[in-house]
Amino acid sequence: MTMNLRQFKENLLVYGADIHKWPAGIRKAGLNALSSSAELRAASADEERFERVLKTRKHEEPGSDLAGRIISASQPKKKKARRSPGGFFSELVWEFSLPKPALTAVSLLLVCFLMIGFAIGFSNSIGSVSAEEYQTGIEGFLYYQGEVP
Amino acid sequence: MNAPSQLYLDRQTNHGGRKTTEKMDTVFFRLDDESLIRKTQEGSHEAFAALVKRHSNRFYSVAYRFVFDKNDAEDIVQEAFLKVWDRPGLWNPGRHAKFTTWFYKVIINLCLDHNKKKKTIALPEDIKLADKQPGQDLLLDAHQKQVILDGFLRKLPERQLLALNLCFYEGLSNKEAAKIIGVKVKALQSLIMRAKTRLKEEVKRSLSGGSI
Numbered sequence: 221m222t223m224n225l226r227q228f229k230e231n232l233l234v235y236g237a238d239i240h241k242w243p244a245g246i247r248k249a250g251l252n253a254l255s256s257s258a259e260l261r262a263a264s265a266d267e268e269r270f271e272r273v274l275k276t277r278k279h280e281e282p283g284s285d286l287a288g289r290i291i292s293a294s295q296p297k298k299k300k301a302r303r304s305p306g307g308f309f310s311e312l313v314w315e316f317s318l319p320k321p322a323l324t325a326v327s328l329l330l331v332c333f334l335m336i337g338f339a340i341g342f343s344n345s346i347g348s349v350s351a352e353e354y355q356t357g358i359e360g361f362l363y364y365q366g367e368v369p
Numbered sequence: 370m371n372a373p374s375q376l377y378l379d380r381q382t383n384h385g386g387r388k389t390t391e392k393m394d395t396v397f398f399r400l401d402d403e404s405l406i407r408k409t410q411e412g413s414h415e416a417f418a419a420l421v422k423r424h425s426n427r428f429y430s431v432a433y434r435f436v437f438d439k440n441d442a443e444d445i446v447q448e449a450f451l452k453v454w455d456r457p458g459l460w461n462p463g464r465h466a467k468f469t470t471w472f473y474k475v476i477i478n479l480c481l482d483h484n485k486k487k488k489t490i491a492l493p494e495d496i497k498l499a500d501k502q503p504g505q506d507l508l509l510d511a512h513q514k515q516v517i518l519d520g521f522l523r524k525l526p527e528r529q530l531l532a533l534n535l536c537f538y539e540g541l542s543n544k545e546a547a548k549i550i551g552v553k554v555k556a557l558q559s560l561i562m563r564a565k566t567r568l569k570e571e572v573k574r575s576l577s578g579g580s581i
Binding site: 230233234236270271273274276277278279280282283286287289290291293294295 | 414417418421422425426429430433434439442443446447450451454511514515518519522537538543558561562565566568569572
């Protein structure tokens with residue numbers, strides 16, 4: 221790929237005087253063109269001088285605590301954080317400085333206790349009264365024809 | 370960006386009250402911008418603070434190059450960040466992949482609004498470019514050269530200045546700058562070419578007269 225003077229000057233303007241920073245696709249052609257023409261070398265040197273002038277532009281430094289000013293300005297506007305279960309647990313972890321494995325172990329333990337509780341609840345039918353038994357009891361009481369003590 | 374030791378000091382001075390803050394800050398400073406803005410959206414002020422500390426100076430310089438005034442640039446950066454805090458939903462992870470690209474847009478829109486409201490400030494009388502005398506270049510100090518260069522830049526059309534600031538001074542790629550300005554890459558390149566050609570003429574004219 222070859223590059224003529226017009227293309228070279230356009231690329232100088234768009235990508236800058238440092239040809240090594242040009243996009244890979246045109247860099248090699250740019251370097252070849254530069255080495256083959258004194259006119260292009262002059263154009264490149266001219267662009268370099270111009271960029272040096274532009275780079276002399278400085279800006280005043282911001283106030284020493286710009287960030288602090290912004291942060292404190294946002295404080296009174298602080299909204300109540302929207303609570304999510306994930307957020308709550310993650311704050312809990314931070315608050316008690318629990319490492320993640322410990323939290324996982326505690327969670328698993330709680331889940332185990334819960335499941336054992338359910339298992340005991342379902343399997344233990346002694347002492348529980350079924351609806352049928354209860355109804356029979358009521359009927360027996362209502363239609364009892366014996367002597368009332 | 371601040372040095373790590375400075376960040377540590379900032380954490381100590383600004384958030385000494387809560388025992389968990391320092392630990393959280395350390396973690397927040399390791400998070401990328403997108404994670405921080407997501408946490409800000411969840412209401413985390415620490416994440417917001419980390420974002421501010423990381424980017425306030427960088428975006429101050431972007432704003433300054435556009436409004437040419439320290440106080441105005443600071444106000445613009447503050448307004449932009451407070452917008453993020455007050456309306457965190459403005460950043461949409463689906464539409465705005467990169468926080469900084471989106472935040473450039475926020476800053477630039479505020480700068481454009483600001484410039485619309487404010488009249489262009491004329492160059493001070495004592496450094497009028499037309500006044501050229503032999504040896505004057507030696508008398509011009511760095512500050513005056515700055516003012517002259519700023520004068521040339523102020524005269525550029527807004528979009529050309531924008532393209533030059535983003536690509537030349539901020540070092541953004543053409544693609545990223547085009548995305549921020551909302552034009553195609555070819556159009557952005559054309560803006561850069563026109564801006565530089567015009568500035569080059571102005572600078573050359575001044576050089577021949579001995580100003581810069």
